[in-house]
Amino acid sequence: MQKSPLAPTSPADLLAVPGLRLATGHSGIKYKNRDDLMLMCFDHPVAVGAVMTRSRTASAPVDWCRQVIHQGGMATAILCNAGNANAFTGAAGHDAVRRCADAVAGAMGTDPQTIMLASTGVIGEVLPDDKIIPHLAPMVAAANPDVSNWHAAADAIRTTDTFAKAASRKTRIGDTDITITGIAKGSGMIAPDMATMLGFLATDADLPPKVLQDVLVRVNEESFNAITVDGDTSTSDTVILAATGAAEHIAITSADDAHLSDFVHALREVMTELAILIVKDGEGASKLITVQVHGAENDAAARRIAFAIGNSPLVKTAIAGEDANWGRIVMAVGKSGEMVDRDQLDISIGGILITSNGMRRPDYDETEVTAHMKGDQITIQVNINIGSGQATIWTCDLTQQYIIINADYRS
């Protein structure tokens, strides 16, 4: 697969996170010439938060992780494999998950109920865990804190991704320096409610599971849940945030603690950067599209209008064709079903206001917008002009390459 034209030109500058070790491995289940296993081991049981797919046909590892979180949110390892989603695999799928957790816990001397698991890839094939398990004890032994392992991990979790996705930030809690590093994968079946995407984030902050969970849910809404490639939602989406507690700082007992605001800001930066990288690797993407809606009835309405635009095949194909077809944006706003006064709608592309009073502005000159359409970063702004609700989402254009990739993914 050719690398996305929107891929970063140089690898991310990553920071190691004290309190964890990483290893990668090669099961060969689907990918023959690269690692496809990632293991993150913690020096002791650490707090984790997790957000998972809302799909009603969630995968076996998603069910398993929900249980770990439900039991208190303490983990000793995260195992991920690429190439097989272990979704819609019935009791056999659950057995495969349990055996993998047993194997990691056995090698680490910990409780299987503290092993988080994530799988992505083909749906409906039972995970051949016999190809994974022999690698797990060696991976536990090999895991080490070197920052180069984060790059290897970002590579190993890819499926149809054409580049690895990783980001780091330094921040502070009180007077203490804190690191946040994360990796993610995903390029198709990407939609709000998280689609086939995985994200693994770690920090050396010392935060209780409840605080981690609250922060993660909140930041997730504005990052991973604010992107769409094709409106499809996967059975496997999982974002995990682990706090190793290796840093010593003032005690935090609530997600609303003012001392946490720098941390939340940095986490939002990491997660938004990863989310946008996923859109930039959207199957067939040639342009990144930012949709900003404001003046809606409320934030939820703004979000639904933004997604009506971002998921519209007609808007996305027009952008692929570099056509400033703002009429399709009008159509998409209309189909959202949200409160809209057609005659109050302001639509801008690339910062150029196109409409007023329910029609094209008399002085509208397409030249500048057409020039903007030829770039690879397209901005659509819509002011509904009836309230104060706002939302920003990211998507990509819909190209012939999307069809080519998805018409024969399995074969």
Place this chain on the structure above:
Amino acid sequence: MQKSPLAPTSPADLLAVPGLRLATGHSGIKYKNRDDLMLMCFDHPVAVGAVMTRSRTASAPVDWCRQVIHQGGMATAILCNAGNANAFTGAAGHDAVRRCADAVAGAMGTDPQTIMLASTGVIGEVLPDDKIIPHLAPMVAAANPDVSNWHAAADAIRTTDTFAKAASRKTRIGDTDITITGIAKGSGMIAPDMATMLGFLATDADLPPKVLQDVLVRVNEESFNAITVDGDTSTSDTVILAATGAAEHIAITSADDAHLSDFVHALREVMTELAILIVKDGEGASKLITVQVHGAENDAAARRIAFAIGNSPLVKTAIAGEDANWGRIVMAVGKSGEMVDRDQLDISIGGILITSNGMRRPDYDETEVTAHMKGDQITIQVNINIGSGQATIWTCDLTQQYIIINADYRS
């Protein structure tokens, strides 16, 4: 534009409807070498029912038609133009509509408030009614009841349609023979709530506006509102059913009258036939897909699950690639958000049961399904196995041709 591979091989066998006259004309607004105007004149004011887009950014003619229906639903003519939707055109668009209605009514000697109008095509350009109005009086004069005009009308209302869509049925009300004939257009921006589609249906039955409206809404739900090409909803959708009253039959005062059941059945046949023709002309379509869901919590849930499948780009591209990728159907059912028990789900393609007990059946042999995928009529059946709700919808595959058509429609 090349004709859809799913186009009928011979023109429909149409029946004239007593009580109306048809004419077509050429405005040249967008299409240079074919008629783009359609006028249906009634011998006297007749009852009409109408269903229109739920878009919040509806076009000027949609606003106008709503008013005609609101004022009692009596019409003397229906005018349609292709190539310009007169949508998002503000006050200037409304003025253009009014001038067209005035011109038709003036030529016929009737009230402008009894002229129904419909426009489709590019959004955001004010309708240049000066190119239409000179043709209207000659069209009123030329209109005649000959059945060949139905074929010409079906041709004139097309935009990106690659073939004309028309259907007729004979039926009975009491002892009286009744005719129903209809034409439709649409090939992209097709979704439930009717997308860019127009349908004009006429019958010589003698039914009051309220009865017509009730019958139309009900039948529309299972026909034009049960199709999707791309999930996009247009600003212009309009379906009009006119009853000329030329046939003399027992009086009908309610849509629930048992004497109306044959008529409703025939109307459903005409409208479903037209709806499926629209899907067969779906932009870039190479396969017609029928999605049948049963065993859902209720009919509405079944419908939402069916559309989650029918609108999924991943399901539609897999079918374009003739890939029996049933895992994507699992994904789509899961994302519907409806009540589903993953382990109870039965999925069949081409009548072959693939899943049981939350996984692929042990004896599943892909050979027969793969053969079915190579045909041009694909059937997906899903049994949710938790209730008695059911729904059938139609869609088409998503091909490279869809992108090619939509990436440069305006130019």
